[in-house]
Amino acid sequence: MTEIFGIPIQAFLGQLMLGLVNGAFYAMLSLGLAVIFGLLDIVNFAHGALYMVGAFAAWIMLEKWGINYWIALIVAPLIVGALGVVIERLFLKRLYGLDPLYGLLLTFGLSLILEGIFRDQYGVSGQSYPVPDALAGATNLGFMVLPNYRAWVVLASIVICLGTWFLIERTRLGAYLRAGTENAKLVQAFGVNVPLMVMLTYGAGAALAAMAGVLAAPVIQVTPLMGSNLIIVVFAVVVIGGMGSILGSVVTGLGLGVIEGFTRVFYPEASNVVVFVIMAIVLMLRPAGLFGKEA
Amino acid sequence: MANELLRIENLNAWYGESHVLHGVNLNVAEGEVVSLLGRNGAGRTTTLRAIVGLTGRRTGSIRIRGQEAIAMAPHKIARLGIGYCPEERGIFASLSAEENLMLPPSVGSGGMSVAEIYGMFPNLKERASSPGTRLSGGEQQMLAVARILRTGARLLLLDEISEGLAPVIVQKLAETIRTLKAKGYTIVLVEQNFRFAAPLADRFYVMEHGKIVREFAQRELQANTAMLQEFLGV
Amino acid sequence: MNTTTQTATVAPADTAPPSSTPRAATGISPLTRYAYVALLALAIVAPMAGLYPVFGMKLLCFALFACAFNLLLGFTGLLSFGHAAFFGMAAYIAGWLVKAQGWSPELGLLAGIVTGAVLGLVFGLVAIRRQGIYFAMITLALAQMIFFVCLQAPFTGGEDGLQGVPRGTLFGVLPLTSDLTLYYVVLAIFVACFLGIIRVVTSPFGQVLKMIRENEPRAISLGYAVDKYKLLAFVLSASLAGLAGSLKTIVMGFASLTDVHWSMSGEVILMSLLGGVGTFFGPVFGAGIVIALQNMLADRVGAWVTVIIGAIFVVCVLAFRKGAVGELHAWLERRRSRG
Amino acid sequence: QYSGDVIRIGIITDMSSVYADIDGQGGVEAIRMAIADMGGAINGKKIEVLSADHQNKPDVAATKAREWFDTQGLDMLIGGTNSGTNLAMAKVAAEKKKPFIAVGAATSALTNDQCTPYTLHWAYDTTALAKGTGAAVVKQGGKSWFFLTADYAFGHQLQADTTKVVEANGGKVVGSVRAPLNASDFSSFLLQAQGSKAQILGLANAGGDTINTIKAANEFGITKTMKLAGLLVFINDIHSLGLKTTQNMYLTDSWYWNQNQETRAWSRKFFDKVKRMPSSLQAADYSATTQYLNAVKTAGTDDAEKVLDVLKKAKFNDVFMKNGWVRGDGRVIHDMYLMQVKTPEKSTEPWDYYNVVQVFKGEEAWTTKAESKCSLWK
């Protein structure tokens, strides 16, 4: 049997595949963070909580009203997006022009609130969301048995990421977004309805997080804490990528997912810290991150 | 007098707690070039910013083509046909020079074409794909002016546009303003560089401590040199 | 430690009116000094008047932690989201040395300071070159790494925590078993550190920190190697956080994963924010509120405790960014400028 | 005779975080039921209960405990879930010389190297879990094992204990992988487990980690080739995962609500109040309170030493255990049960989840004297 780094090639490819699946979640979440950070200059600490709310929304829809996965995949992000809009109108709006650290602290508080409410309502051991029938089962790829659902996750996330990238880097709306990031007032003085744009961007970022949540629901247990466990790793991903470009966050997300996956094989004890170690190394070599622009 | 395009009455404006404009009154007719003069900190920039809605609180009345704009959001004001070129230029780093140029949405018909603009500022053409803030100071200034000429705005608010430009470019800008005037554009010019503004403007307002203190026309320029000496040290 | 710079008495007519932004305090006004003396007197008699000493000690430990944190956020302008790492790691190291190696409490505390300093140096070297929220995220991520190390390292006892650390005998003469004795020891350490922080902020070094906060490129162009100053500030802050952590271990008798968890970093931010970032006494006040609140909420609201803490965060950020002490300062300032 | 003229019981447990479901508010309710069953008073002295959320923070737990002992005249403290908080509370109680009953903590340290004369460990511990599942599963034919272990002290301990038992019973451990805590995705570790071709996958982890492992094991079809053995799984975990995912899994617990007439009757009463079937810990909360109050009644005082004396000589018979008793190290000795999760078809009602496969009688479930480092039990 052929081996790579002392493990059979089958296992190697299998682990690569699994790494990509996790990377897909990192990519989608860091993408939303980057979009929100870009335009609102806010590090959205609540991103993890919104991801969790997305997953719960899907679960509640299924449990209470029997609404299926495919509809939830559209509706849950819409609901959470609307929640994002409300959050932006009620809270974030009041922080524009202040030190971005306040945004971080406010969203930190919001994530505690959201998490607390769901804890109170649904407990913490979590809920189980079944894999949709159409994607049930697994495909034997020869080197591994890949559950169909996981393949779908990778596919869906890549499509979402590329779509977002195109929207922001290649369209006029994207140009408004990027310009608004730097000087929203001026863009508005040119005749662009910036407050609306900002509101919708936060909504869209929240919706992206929620969509990641729905995609994750069948894979991991839906619990109130699922977001806060993930968000710090995503922060590290963002720091490594450098928030410089949308594409950067996607590539970094996928890449780190894979690296983390292999750590689980070669040195599982370190798999929780490997992302942080990489972060430290990258920052020593490139303080602005891999794709970040030098300040 | 021709149609009144802009009429400002008793305009007060604040930055946070600090009260900067104390009852500004001025009016601009269609097709006119008006220059605001004054020392540093007199409130000229603030007047322009107040017109487009970029100060904090403001009170009084700003009528643009008869329409009250004091309570409007900035993007609505812009859509009345105003182009604003800010003092600090406001070039966007994350956009290329060309994207910067194309950024402001059209707010009227008959804006300059990109080819015309590049003809006027060849530097911009050369640096079109460079990130906006990588342009030199002067190039950024050109870009800031060029950007609003594209939008078809008929009322231009220009803040210190000759700043930091080589004399040769300053001359070119002066020509441009003459051309625009000939085409019927209305322009409010805020200039520190009196020699640049003097021959261009039809009328002058002098500001001091957030108020208009004098107003005179081009032909009264000679008669007012003593006064200008006093106010501006020219 | 009086300040040289009184409010401008000569404001020539051609200058703009004074800005609304309050002066960052560089020193201590006489009024404040009386307030501190009164508070200290209060702290000295409090256990006699019914303050529960263990609660008092815990409060002082966290107040020290918050002051250490605020040295960085309030006086250097760096938001660290990873201070739990210094606090918690020092708590473990000190606890382990005292318990397993039989070190005396003062050596344990010293080890806590060193632990904080060393970790602070490492964090600093990685994070200091980035600013603002990047700095926050990097420190958060590094602290998470320390959390996992503490979780897996054998000497920490994992989820059980490091339990049963004896209080020992201070300098071999003063047994700390009595709550009251220990309370006064903790109070003395706290007061010393508090005064030390004031000194640091007003020192020549503190002046440079202020420059960095105000206009970093300018400080660079004046020839200050700002990264080194920030690093020193970071190490000082981390050392004090380490002292707070190890002191807490001596007081409570254990160190646990809570001490290194990122929510602890969040808590210390909340304390500073609530009391007033960039004020000397604010963090102490904030620590008092948070600790008292946790203690009270523990019996009453169940799952809502996180919701309430979160809501306090939101309200603080939206409405009281200056914090309680900061608002008080601002109010006094307004009264003075009116009167 | 009675300090403060009331008998005051306190419970400090997780009410808001990861373990809130298995004890939490439900545990407090169980204690109230015990007090009500006592008639609310003993010799005319009122029985009161204090409860607090330790938020899984040992310092909150310890401060609260200390404060209650010092200022509220607390007579007995019950420790809910989370080992760290329990160890901290045990220290405080020992210092204050008051009885402390650890109900929800898993760590056997409470009655081993950190034992005190005032600590009673009521429901279960890691040793019992390891012994139970390890021995029984091998006897059921699961000879070769692979461990997926939470990478911290608790997981290591559980794996080591279980390995000993498995090997002692003629089984074999073919491999293990240490997964970090909260590693939301376990598929990679499971793939490694599958590669080992072992019959049994031992889950030496807890809470969310266990749940996510089980989920992924299903998704990747690992449950088709291996049987899962959960070393620390509560009924609430099964409830949230559902039977489809958990069917046929082995686990050990100290109690199950659907064992007999008595347990069912009590559980339905509990269900009416809490809308959930009781976990073993909640039943143990009831039991601990009941036995403590019985002892107070017998002793005619709430004086700690006297009540502890009575407790340490008593036989406990209640809905949670039969013929239970306190060993020298503070360990409460009672039966433990190996369960297998039912298939969805076999389950007749909500919460009807287990078949009891085997019962471990008394002493055989717990640490032996030879293994113990408790100085009180020599």
Next chain:
Amino acid sequence: MPGEIILETKGLTKEFKGFVAVNNVDLQVRRGDIHALIGPNGAGKTTFFNLLTKFLAPTRGTITYLGTDITHERPAQTARRGIVRSFQISAVFPHMTVLENVRAALQRNLGTSFHFWKPERSLYHLHDRAMQLLAEVDLQNFVDELTVNLPYGRKRALELATTMALEPDLMLLDEPTQGMGHEDVHRVTQLIKKVSAGRTILMVEHNMNVVSSIADRITVLQRGAVIADGPYAEVSRNPQVIEAYMGSADTELQGAH
């Protein structure tokens, strides 16, 4: 000694992704001169300054200061050698008083800036020198004012005072009169003249009135390269300069402002 070459660049070049912003510049600055650097927009003047102060690393070439190669030093090191730059935008510490701003610069040479245990009192002896410097730029009446509250021109004056506090041998000024009213332009020009005594000044300036009235020597850049270099009178008649910089209207380097 005056006349000595204090700063010299040889073949200094900076490329940005293939675009040459500074092209093979050989420049010599003599001690005691006010040396002006002019040129059309985008000629590379600011970039050149950035190279001298190490805010950018050169692609090629060397920078020599008093005979020492400083091409690869860090910004702070260069600053400590006495090469100090003022910014194109005003750079002050807004929420410190005017006095503290100057003291901030004086403090650097004290060598106690890492002494976190010393009281603020240990800085008070700098106040006399600070007052002296402030008097030089006419700010003696604003000593205790918070800097944010100063008008623009005064801020520039303060910046100059702060820069002088560093005892620079070589001052680099990037458009020192930009954005100023005529009064301020005049004052700052005189100020520059005044402080140039015993120092060397290299400045970028578009205002030809300023250049013509105080510059001893002028270098003209175009497209990154030097096209003329010499005393004002000579350079101002160079047809290439007139073509590139002045435009055709005037035949002499007249004030653009």
